[in-house]
Amino acid sequence: MQVLNYKLMRDLWRLRGQVLAISLVIASGVAMLVMSLSTVESLSLTANTYYDRYRFADVFSSLERAPLRLKNRIADIPGVQSLQTRIVKVAVLDIEGFEEPVIGQLVSIPEKGEPLLNRLALREGRFVSASRVNEVVLSEPFADAHQLQIGDQLKAIINGNKRTLDIVGIALAPEFVYAIGPGALMPDEKRFGILWMGRKALASAYDLDGAFNDVSLSLLVNTEPNFVIKRLDQLTKDYGGIGAIARKDQISNWFLMNEIDQLRTMSVLLPSIFLTVAAFLTQMVLSRLIATERSEIGLFKAFGYTRLQVAWHYAKLVIVISVIGILLGWVVGTWLGRYQTELFAELYRFPFLYFRPSIATFAISALVTIAAALFGSMRAVYSAATLPPATAMIPPSPPIYKRSKNIFTQVFSWLDQPTRIIFRQISRWPIRSSLTSIGVAFAIAVLVMALQWFDAIDEIIKVYFFDAQHQDVTVGLTHAQNNDIVNELRHLPGVLNVEPSRIVNTEFHVSNRTHRGSIQGVLSNTVLTPVHDINRSELPINSGGLYLGSMLAEKLRVKAGDFVRVKILDDRRPELHIPVADIFETYIGMPAYINIHTLNRYMNEGKQVDFLNLLVDENYESELFAELKELPDVSAVALRKAALKKFNDTIAEMLIIYVTLFSGFGCALAFGLVYNSTRITLSERGRELATLRVLGFTRAEISYILLGEVGLLIALSLPIGCLFGYSLAWFMVNAFESELYRMALVIDSSTYGMAVIIALIATAVSAFLVRKKLDRLDLIKVLKTRE
Amino acid sequence: MKFNNNNESSNRENSQTTLSTKALSKIYQTGDVKVHALHDVDLSLYESELVVLLGASGSGKSTLVNIIGGLDIPTSGQVFFYEDELTAYNDHQLTMFRRENVGFVFQFYNLIPSLTALENVSLVTEISKNPMQPEEALSIVGLTERINHFPAQLSGGEQQRVAIARAIAKRPSILLCDEPTGALDSKTGVLVLDAIERVNQELGTTTVLITHNAVISDMADRVITLADGEIVSIDKNAHRSKPQELSW
Incomplete structure (x- = not known):
C-alpha cells in the first residue's frame, strides 16, 4: 500500500488546482458552521456565566x-x-x-x-x-x-x-x-x-x-x-x-435569546447548503477523475489489488481533500466566530467575553463534512472499485452521439462545426451539464440571498420609518394625562402639529393562546403616525375594533371579525372582549391599534393621553429640546431621525460584514465549480482540442469550444440561479421570522444583476486560468499517445 | 554527418521543391539527459511525390514529420516551404501554415467524436481558403455511403479514411501520414493506403508516409531510411507498386 500512498500524494499534487478549488468550497461550509456554532456557544456561555455570577x-x-x-x-x-x-x-x-x-x-x-x-x-x-x-x-x-x-x-x-x-x-x-x-x-x-x-x-x-x-x-x-x-x-x-x-x-x-436562536437557525441552514454543494462537487470531480484513471485502476486490479484497496485509495483522496477544507475552514471559522462574537458584544454588553469554541464544534464540522464528501463520492469510488480489470485497461469506446431530426435540425445546420461540438457535447452529457448549471445556480442563489438583505432593510426602513412615521419627535409621559397636554405642547417653540396616543399594557387571550404586549390608541385619521399596511397603505382607525399586525394575528390565530379577550395590565384592569376590525401587514413587532376614544371608553377614563407625536420645524429644534428637558413627567423622548440613523448604522455595519462574507462564499462556490468542470473537461478532451490545433485551429478557436461550452452552461444557470435565489430568500425570511421582526422579501432587479455579475467574474477568473493551461497544450504528446 | 542527395535532386529537376530542410537538428532535454532526435538532416521533398519514411522506433522519423508539419520547432537548422522559411514563423503563423498547407493523418485517427464523418471534414473546409466540398473529399476515400455516421459507428479503417478525407479536403500542399495503418489489419490497411495513393495521384499532393512496415515502401517514389536521427539511405523505386499488390 506504500506505493499507492505515493500515487495518492502525486495525484493530489497534479490535481492541486482542483483540490484547492474543492477545498475552498468545503472550507466555506466548515467556516460558516464553525463561525455560527462558536458564536452561539460563546454568547450562550458568556450570557449564562454572566447571569449566574451577577x-x-x-x-x-x-x-x-x-x-x-x-x-x-x-x-x-x-x-x-x-x-x-x-x-x-x-x-x-x-x-x-x-x-x-x-x-x-x-x-x-x-x-x-x-x-x-x-x-x-x-x-x-x-x-x-x-x-x-x-x-x-x-x-x-x-x-x-x-x-x-x-x-x-x-x-x-x-x-x-x-x-x-x-x-x-x-x-x-x-x-x-x-x-x-x-x-x-x-x-x-x-x-x-x-x-x-x-x-x-x-x-x-x-x-x-x-x-x-x-x-x-x-x-x-x-x-x-x-x-x-x-x-x-x-x-x-x-x-x-x-x-x-x-x-x-x-x-x-x-x-439576546432571540439573537442566539437566530444564530442557531443560521448554523444549521447555511452550512448545510454549502456542504451539500461541496458533496456534489466532490462527486462530480471524482467520477470524472476516475474515468480518466480507468487504465490505472485496471492495472492495479490486474496486479491483484482488491476492490476494497482500490476503493480505499480513492476514498483517501476524498478524505485528504476534505481534511484540507476542514483545516482551512476551522482556522477561518474560528477567526470569523471570534470577530462575530466581538461584534455582538458591541450591541450586547458583557463585562467579559468567553470565546471558547468547544471541541464538539470542531468535531461536528469535521464529521459532517467528511460524511458529506464521502457520501457524495461513494458512487464514483464504487464504480472504480468494481470495474473489471480487462474492461478498465482498454480505453472507453468513443461516446455515441446521435443526430436528432426535429425542429432544431434546421437551426443546427446553420451552426459552424465548433458550435456543433459544443451543443453535441452538452446534449451527450445532459446530467453532467445540468449539474454544472445547477451548481453555479446555487452560487448565484447564495449571492442573491445575501445581497437581498440590503433591499430588505431598505424596504423595512421605508415602511417603518417613512410610511408609518411622519412625526419628528415622540414624547412619552410617566403617567397618562388629560388631553390638555396636547395644547400645551402645541405652544412649544417650533411645534407644527401634535397628535396624542395612548398605550396600555395588555395581555391578549384567544382560547389558550396568549400574548403579552400593548394596545396603542390613536386618532381615527392620524396624520403623523398612520397605521400602515405594507400592501394597502394607510388604514383609518375608525371602527370600535382592534387593528392587529399580521404577526400578532397569526400568533393568536384570529381573523377579522373574531373576538379577542383583552386583559388590561395597568391600574383598574377591566377585562374586555374586543372584535378584530382588520389585520395589517407589518415587518416590525406585533402592534395592536385601536381608536383612542374607544380605548378611553374601555378604560372608563376621560380623554387621557400618554404619548405625543410632534411635527417640528427643524429651525427651532434647539429651543424645543431645551423646553422638553424642563418638562416634568417625561419618560421618553424619541427622535425619528436619530432612531433611523442608529438603525442604519447598526444594521449597515452588520449587513456589510455578512454580505461580504456570503458573497465571498458564493464566489468560492462559483469559482470552485467552474474551475473544476472546465479543468476536467480539458483533461478529458485534451486530445480532441490538440487535434483541432493540429488541423489549423487557433488557440482562440479551441478556447471557444472549451469555454463556449462552459459559457453556455453558465448562461443557462443565470435565470435558474435567480429563481433559486428568490426561493432561498423566501426560505430565509420564513426561517428567521421572530416576534421582533420579519424580513421583507423584496429583491431589486439590480440585486439579481449584481449577483450575476459577481458570479460571472468568478467564472471569468477560472476560465482565464484554464485558458492558460489550454495555451500550453502539448500537441505532439497528446497525438502520439492513445487516450 | 550530412547525407549527400545532390545527384538525386538533379534527377527531379522538372519538379519543384515543396519543402526542404537545412542542417536540421532537434535535441530533447529531459533532466540531465540529452537526446539527439535529429542530427543535421538535409532533405528536399518535391511536388506530387510519395515518400516513405522508414526507421525503427526512436529513429527520429516522427520528429522530422512534426517539424516539417509545423507542429514542433527544431533546436537548430532551417525548414523552407517553397521560398518561405518555416523556422522563422511564430506560433500564429505556424497555425496558419497548418491550416492552409498541411494535412495530417495519425495512427489513432483523432476524429472528433461529437461530429459526423461529413462534419469532421467540414471542420477543416470551414476554415481553409480553397477547400473542396466535404462530400468530394469523402468520395475520394470511398466513403460516400457513410457520411452521416459518427466515429463510434465506423470501423477503424473507415475512421482512418475519414481522417484522410479531412486531411486532403483543404487541398494541402503536403500530406503527412504518421503510421496510418499501424492500428489496422492488413486488409483494411490496404484500403487506407489505396486512399492515400489516390490522393497523391489525383491531386498531386506531396505525401510523406511514416511507417516501420518495410512492405509499404514499395508504393513510394522514394524511400528514406532514418536511424539515430540521421538519414542513412535514400532509395528511389523504379516502379511504384499499387497498394493492392502489397500484403503483410
Whole structure:
C-alpha cells in the first residue's frame, strides 16, 4: 500500500488546482458552521456565566408603590429563593454639550453591600456611599457614548427637581445587556442610559420611604415561574402591579435569546447548503477523475489489488481533500466566530467575553463534512472499485452521439462545426451539464440571498420609518394625562402639529393562546403616525375594533371579525372582549391599534393621553429640546431621525460584514465549480482540442469550444440561479421570522444583476486560468499517445 | 554527418521543391539527459511525390514529420516551404501554415467524436481558403455511403479514411501520414493506403508516409531510411507498386 500512498500524494499534487478549488468550497461550509456554532456557544456561555455570577433574577415585577412589609409575603411564595426590592424611575437628563433630551433609567442599589439580585459588574470607580445623595453609577455604554468619566457631573430632573449628579462609578448589569429605551428598536446609548443611585436617595426623591416599586425574584431550582408569577400578581394587584414577567420575557434577555436562536437557525441552514454543494462537487470531480484513471485502476486490479484497496485509495483522496477544507475552514471559522462574537458584544454588553469554541464544534464540522464528501463520492469510488480489470485497461469506446431530426435540425445546420461540438457535447452529457448549471445556480442563489438583505432593510426602513412615521419627535409621559397636554405642547417653540396616543399594557387571550404586549390608541385619521399596511397603505382607525399586525394575528390565530379577550395590565384592569376590525401587514413587532376614544371608553377614563407625536420645524429644534428637558413627567423622548440613523448604522455595519462574507462564499462556490468542470473537461478532451490545433485551429478557436461550452452552461444557470435565489430568500425570511421582526422579501432587479455579475467574474477568473493551461497544450504528446 | 542527395535532386529537376530542410537538428532535454532526435538532416521533398519514411522506433522519423508539419520547432537548422522559411514563423503563423498547407493523418485517427464523418471534414473546409466540398473529399476515400455516421459507428479503417478525407479536403500542399495503418489489419490497411495513393495521384499532393512496415515502401517514389536521427539511405523505386499488390 506504500506505493499507492505515493500515487495518492502525486495525484493530489497534479490535481492541486482542483483540490484547492474543492477545498475552498468545503472550507466555506466548515467556516460558516464553525463561525455560527462558536458564536452561539460563546454568547450562550458568556450570557449564562454572566447571569449566574451577577445573580440575574428569574422573575421581575413593576408596581406603583408597595410598603416594604409586602416583601415578607412575597418571600413566602413557595419556590422563591431570594428577592430584591428596588425603586426604578425614569428621568430626563441634561448632558453638557448634547442638545437633545436624554432619558435615564434610575435604578436603586443599596448604599451598603451589593444587591442580592441583578448585581452590578463594576468597571471603574466605586459604588455609591450612604452619606452622599447625589452620587451615581453610570452604565458603561452610556458613559462611553458621552465620554463621561468618574468625577464628571450631569444634570437630571428627578421628580420635577433639577439635580446635579456626581459620577462615582461605571458599571454593567445582567438585566441591561441590551439596554433599550422605551419604544426604541435598538439600544441608543447616546439617548438612553442607566443610572444606579442609592436606595435612600431615590426613596426620598420620589417620596418612597419605606416603600418600593419594583421587585425581582430568584427561584429555587425546578420552580415553574408561571406559578410564582400568578401568586406574585395577586400580592401586587392592590399596589398597582402591572403583572410580573419571567426571565424569558425580560426585555434585554428576550432580545439576546432571540439573537442566539437566530444564530442557531443560521448554523444549521447555511452550512448545510454549502456542504451539500461541496458533496456534489466532490462527486462530480471524482467520477470524472476516475474515468480518466480507468487504465490505472485496471492495472492495479490486474496486479491483484482488491476492490476494497482500490476503493480505499480513492476514498483517501476524498478524505485528504476534505481534511484540507476542514483545516482551512476551522482556522477561518474560528477567526470569523471570534470577530462575530466581538461584534455582538458591541450591541450586547458583557463585562467579559468567553470565546471558547468547544471541541464538539470542531468535531461536528469535521464529521459532517467528511460524511458529506464521502457520501457524495461513494458512487464514483464504487464504480472504480468494481470495474473489471480487462474492461478498465482498454480505453472507453468513443461516446455515441446521435443526430436528432426535429425542429432544431434546421437551426443546427446553420451552426459552424465548433458550435456543433459544443451543443453535441452538452446534449451527450445532459446530467453532467445540468449539474454544472445547477451548481453555479446555487452560487448565484447564495449571492442573491445575501445581497437581498440590503433591499430588505431598505424596504423595512421605508415602511417603518417613512410610511408609518411622519412625526419628528415622540414624547412619552410617566403617567397618562388629560388631553390638555396636547395644547400645551402645541405652544412649544417650533411645534407644527401634535397628535396624542395612548398605550396600555395588555395581555391578549384567544382560547389558550396568549400574548403579552400593548394596545396603542390613536386618532381615527392620524396624520403623523398612520397605521400602515405594507400592501394597502394607510388604514383609518375608525371602527370600535382592534387593528392587529399580521404577526400578532397569526400568533393568536384570529381573523377579522373574531373576538379577542383583552386583559388590561395597568391600574383598574377591566377585562374586555374586543372584535378584530382588520389585520395589517407589518415587518416590525406585533402592534395592536385601536381608536383612542374607544380605548378611553374601555378604560372608563376621560380623554387621557400618554404619548405625543410632534411635527417640528427643524429651525427651532434647539429651543424645543431645551423646553422638553424642563418638562416634568417625561419618560421618553424619541427622535425619528436619530432612531433611523442608529438603525442604519447598526444594521449597515452588520449587513456589510455578512454580505461580504456570503458573497465571498458564493464566489468560492462559483469559482470552485467552474474551475473544476472546465479543468476536467480539458483533461478529458485534451486530445480532441490538440487535434483541432493540429488541423489549423487557433488557440482562440479551441478556447471557444472549451469555454463556449462552459459559457453556455453558465448562461443557462443565470435565470435558474435567480429563481433559486428568490426561493432561498423566501426560505430565509420564513426561517428567521421572530416576534421582533420579519424580513421583507423584496429583491431589486439590480440585486439579481449584481449577483450575476459577481458570479460571472468568478467564472471569468477560472476560465482565464484554464485558458492558460489550454495555451500550453502539448500537441505532439497528446497525438502520439492513445487516450 | 550530412547525407549527400545532390545527384538525386538533379534527377527531379522538372519538379519543384515543396519543402526542404537545412542542417536540421532537434535535441530533447529531459533532466540531465540529452537526446539527439535529429542530427543535421538535409532533405528536399518535391511536388506530387510519395515518400516513405522508414526507421525503427526512436529513429527520429516522427520528429522530422512534426517539424516539417509545423507542429514542433527544431533546436537548430532551417525548414523552407517553397521560398518561405518555416523556422522563422511564430506560433500564429505556424497555425496558419497548418491550416492552409498541411494535412495530417495519425495512427489513432483523432476524429472528433461529437461530429459526423461529413462534419469532421467540414471542420477543416470551414476554415481553409480553397477547400473542396466535404462530400468530394469523402468520395475520394470511398466513403460516400457513410457520411452521416459518427466515429463510434465506423470501423477503424473507415475512421482512418475519414481522417484522410479531412486531411486532403483543404487541398494541402503536403500530406503527412504518421503510421496510418499501424492500428489496422492488413486488409483494411490496404484500403487506407489505396486512399492515400489516390490522393497523391489525383491531386498531386506531396505525401510523406511514416511507417516501420518495410512492405509499404514499395508504393513510394522514394524511400528514406532514418536511424539515430540521421538519414542513412535514400532509395528511389523504379516502379511504384499499387497498394493492392502489397500484403503483410
